[in-house]
Amino acid sequence: MQLSLAGINHRTAPVAVREKVAISADRLHDSLAVLHRYVPHGIILSTCNRSEIYAAGSRNDDVSKACIEFLKDTTHLADDGLCQHIYILSGRDLVKHLFEVTCGLDSMVIGEYEVLGQVRQSLEAAEKAGMVNLPLRHIFQSAIRSGRRAREETGISKNALSISSIAVNKALDIIPDISNAKIIIIGAGEAGRLAVKVAGSRGASKIVVVSRTEERAVSLTAELGGRPASPEQLTQELCDANIVITCAASPHPVLRVKQVSEAMRKRPGWPMIVLDIAMPRNVEPAIQEIDNVHLYNIDDLNDIANGHRQQREREISTVEKIIGEEVDMLMKWWQFYRVRPVIKSIMAKAEKIRSTQYNRSLRKLPSLSVEERLSIDLLTRSIVDKLLRDPIMYLRSAKGTDHSEFISRLYSLDNDGDHEK
Numbered sequence: 325m326q327l328s329l330a331g332i333n334h335r336t337a338p339v340a341v342r343e344k345v346a347i348s349a350d351r352l353h354d355s356l357a358v359l360h361r362y363v364p365h366g367i368i369l370s371t372c373n374r375s376e377i378y379a380a381g382s383r384n385d386d387v388s389k390a391c392i393e394f395l396k397d398t399t400h401l402a403d404d405g406l407c408q409h410i411y412i413l414s415g416r417d418l419v420k421h422l423f424e425v426t427c428g429l430d431s432m433v434i435g436e437y438e439v440l441g442q443v444r445q446s447l448e449a450a451e452k453a454g455m456v457n458l459p460l461r462h463i464f465q466s467a468i469r470s471g472r473r474a475r476e477e478t479g480i481s482k483n484a485l486s487i488s489s490i491a492v493n494k495a496l497d498i499i500p501d502i503s504n505a506k507i508i509i510i511g512a513g514e515a516g517r518l519a520v521k522v523a524g525s526r527g528a529s530k531i532v533v534v535s536r537t538e539e540r541a542v543s544l545t546a547e548l549g550g551r552p553a554s555p556e557q558l559t560q561e562l563c564d565a566n567i568v569i570t571c572a573a574s575p576h577p578v579l580r581v582k583q584v585s586e587a588m589r590k591r592p593g594w595p596m597i598v599l600d601i602a603m604p605r606n607v608e609p610a611i612q613e614i615d616n617v618h619l620y621n622i623d624d625l626n627d628i629a630n631g632h633r634q635q636r637e638r639e640i641s642t643v644e645k646i647i648g649e650e651v652d653m654l655m656k657w658w659q660f661y662r663v664r665p666v667i668k669s670i671m672a673k674a675e676k677i678r679s680t681q682y683n684r685s686l687r688k689l690p691s692l693s694v695e696e697r698l699s700i701d702l703l704t705r706s707i708v709d710k711l712l713r714d715p716i717m718y719l720r721s722a723k724g725t726d727h728s729e730f731i732s733r734l735y736s737l738d739n740d741g742d743h744e745k
């Protein structure tokens with residue numbers, strides 16, 4: 325059994341590449357079905373910070389290569405446009421990486437809460453698609469548990485920021501007083517809700533929520549303030565907007581050059597700040613060519629996120645200790661799991677030899693009493709147990725090294741890496 329991870333994230337690829345690889349929640353089910361053509365078991369984790377494929381296959385499969393092929397075939401990038409951004413991890417590095425992801429250490433916004441839910445949803449989607457085997461399930465569940473531990477036992481997520489709050493902070497850098505600024509938020513999902521909440525808490529009083537589904541904007545604004553608007557009203561609403569935050573999970577732009585140009589023509593000389601935190605991006609990048617329009621995408625928020633990271637340095641090292649403990653525990657389990665089929669095969673082969681020899685001897689010694697037979701039976705069992713004890717202990721404990729193949733050859737085992745599902 326081998327495990328492999330192939331992915332790109334906010335450190336290895338710019339938003340323009342990440343958005344081409346990103347798999348939105350509504351495409352996840354179909355994408356898992358496609359992934360199944362490449363690997364027998366796999367989980368897709370696609371968030372605004374990363375797109376990663378965690379996969380498992382038998383010893384003879386080239387799982388890493390299959391994951392890269394999947395990423396290449398399902399994105400519209402040329403080979404070199406993608407491969408230079410991909411990282412491949414396996415073994416302990418893979419496990420440590422996933423634990424860092426769930427603990428929020430791998431995110432642009434350190435300690436963010438959202439990623440924990442996103443990892444859980446990825447696991448659930450893959451379970452529904454029948455793509456999860458025991459090691460993947462165990463690794464993901466342990467990673468989710470570590471993510472919870474990190475948040476309960478350390479201050480890594482205390483007053484945690486989100487990308488939405490970082491976007492509002494970026495707007496505040498440019499317009500320090502937003503109490504009279506008109507803020508349009510496009511998208512009434514989780515990110516939109518957070519943006520409305522934070523903007524409201526920073527004193528914004530003119531918030532407009534634009535949503536494809538009217539009821540969502542209506543209920544969001546009824547709960548948190550602001551007023552709802554439809555996508556048809558957007559161009560009109562833009563005419564006097566100071567700040568626009570876009571966070572719709574749309575595969576196509578929801579804010580286009582034509583709309584913004586039309587609105588800007590009606591307000592010459594008056595700036596508009598547009599913060600696009602969606603993945604894929606919601607805004608046609610060419611709007612930054614329009615006079616007085618200042619466009620920022622998710623990568624442009626890095627400076628604020630880095631400042632936030634520095635404030636959490638001490639918490640990061642405490643979380644790293646938790647990750648170290650949890651990874652050690654998981655690697656012990658993995659070592660045992662990995663060698664279990666070989667151990668089972670050696671024991672089965674030894675027992676077959678012992679019982680064959682025992683029965684053959686009994687046929688030659690028909691006069692033995694029941695007690696004598698039992699003694700020989702116990703004696704042969706104990707010899708086999710003692711002979712196997714040391715190699716089995718060694719197999720279970722050999723850190724990081726998989727001797728299964730060597731042992732299989734040494735004992736001529738008929739071991740096909742059969743693991744429990």
Ligand SMILES: NC(=O)c1ccc[n+]([C@@H]2O[C@H](COP(=O)([O-])OP(=O)(O)OC[C@H]3O[C@@H](n4cnc5c(N)ncnc54)[C@H](OP(=O)(O)O)[C@@H]3O)[C@@H](O)[C@H]2O)c1
Nearest residue numbers: 372438487511512513514515536537571572573574602603
């Ligand atoms: N959640 C976060 O913390 C977070 C952080 C950073 C960035 N983001 C990004 O923000 C975006 C939204 O994430 P989310 O977590 O808020 O998702 P979500 O809770 O699933 O909400 C998705 C929102 O997008 C709208 N939407 C979906 N497809 C659309 C389309 N074709 N046209 C217009 N609107 C559409 C939905 O409208 P309906 O109600 O009509 O379906 C809904 O309002 C994503 O691109 C995500 O990567 C999210």
